[in-house]
Amino acid sequence: MSRSQALQSYILLRLLLAPLMLWVITTVVFLLLRATPGDPVDAILGPRAPANFKQEMREQLGLAGSLWEQYVDYMGHLLKLDLGESATSGGETVWQIVGDYFPATAELAIAGMLVAVIAGTTIGALAASHPNTKTDLFGRLYGIVTYSIPMFWFGMVLQFVFAVNLGWFPLGTRFPATMPPPESITGLYVVDSLLAGNIEKLLTSLHYLALPSLTLGLLIGGIFERIIRVNLRRTLQADYVEAARARGIPERRIVIAHALKNALIPAITVLGLTFAALLGGAVLTEVTFSWPGLASRLYEAITQRDYPTVQGIVVFFAAIVVVASIVIDVLNALIDPRIRY
Structure with missing residues (x-):
């Protein structure tokens, strides 16, 4: 079997397994929510609400x-791509919630990933x-420290230093209320500010985006630092690198033009999956x-015991991770000819 045929077979297998992975995740979330103690109806309406309202x-x-009837009913709606209706948002559907809130998460994840990669x-x-x-x-310490620091604590430290003490950045939110x-x-x-050509709103958006993206990016960047350092060091000991040095090629050019390119290949998988995890993690x-x-919004739904919203958002994030894993595997195979399936 040729490499292209093996790759096509692998992609087809992954596409066939994707619904199974989503089904397993959906089932686990469904069961975990119903295994949590307490009555969500009492949590939303209060224990003294009339029986017909409950x-x-x-x-x-x-x-x-x-439980089985609930599961069959939920999976039936899910097969029709119906994520349900929020119990705490006045009849708003979960798809409407995703459409309203996901762009903010995507923008934060993109900015954080740019900081992490750089x-x-x-x-x-x-x-x-x-x-x-x-x-x-310093590189070793950066990789270790960023892996061990809690993200919320690091965010509060940045807020205290750069927002409270120095006053350089706002404490939070996405855009000023004024x-x-x-x-x-x-x-x-x-992106919208750029498309509209509004420089003031562009700078304001970047101003409010800076601290959250730095919090995400600097901590996630430790993952890439460890991968790049280990793989680049191994690559710099390869025979073709020694041959390039023997020809008198400057070390900086060897690192950037030759070794770093090959050292980045293992980071592609981590890059894609980390970005997908950032969207949901x-x-x-954000809090x-x-x-x-x-x-x-998922955190709010969990605290409010809003089952349809929690289930719908988790399924949406799970679909992103599954699709991202398939795309990354395909890109790896296209970029690195040594990969065989």
Whole structure:
């Protein structure tokens, strides 16, 4: 079997397995929510609410009937791409919530990923090209410290230093209440400001985006730093690198034009999956900075015991991760001819 045929078979297999993965995730979330103690109807309406109101709320939450009947009903709606209706947002559907809140999460994830790639690649490359020096020690410490620091704590430290003490950045939110946000085209304030040619709103959007994206990016950048440093150091010991040095090619050119390119290949998988995880895992950052994103909305739904919203948002994020994993595997195979399936 040729490499292209093997790759096509692998892609087909992954596409066939994707619904199974989503079904497993959906089932686990469904069971975990119903295994949590307490009555969500009492949490929403209060224990003294009339019985007919409670029954109506149970039907809305999909809690009427036995556990199996609830599961079959939920999966039936999910197969029709119906994520349900929020129990705490006045009849708003989960798809409407996703449409309203996801652009903020996507913008934060994109900005955070840019910071992570720039910081991680730069520090990792410098550490690998200067082994057993202070630069290498700094790179090692950066990778260890960023892995161990809690994200919410780091965010509060940045808020205290740069927002409270120095006053350089706002404490939180996505845009000032005294100024109307950019006209929604993509939902991404930075992009919408650029499309409208509004420099003032562009700078304001970047100003409010800076601290949350630095919080995400600097901590996630430690992952890329470790991968780049280890792989680049191994690559710099390869025969073709020694041959390039023997020909008198400057070390900086060898690192950037030859070695770093190959060292980045293992980071592609981590890059894609980390970005997908950022879309759904930025809850602590969004809550810390009062960022009105979908992850923050998920946190609110969990505290309010809003089952349809929690299930719908988790399924949406799970679909993103599954699709991202397939795309990254395909890109890896196209970029690196050594990969075989």
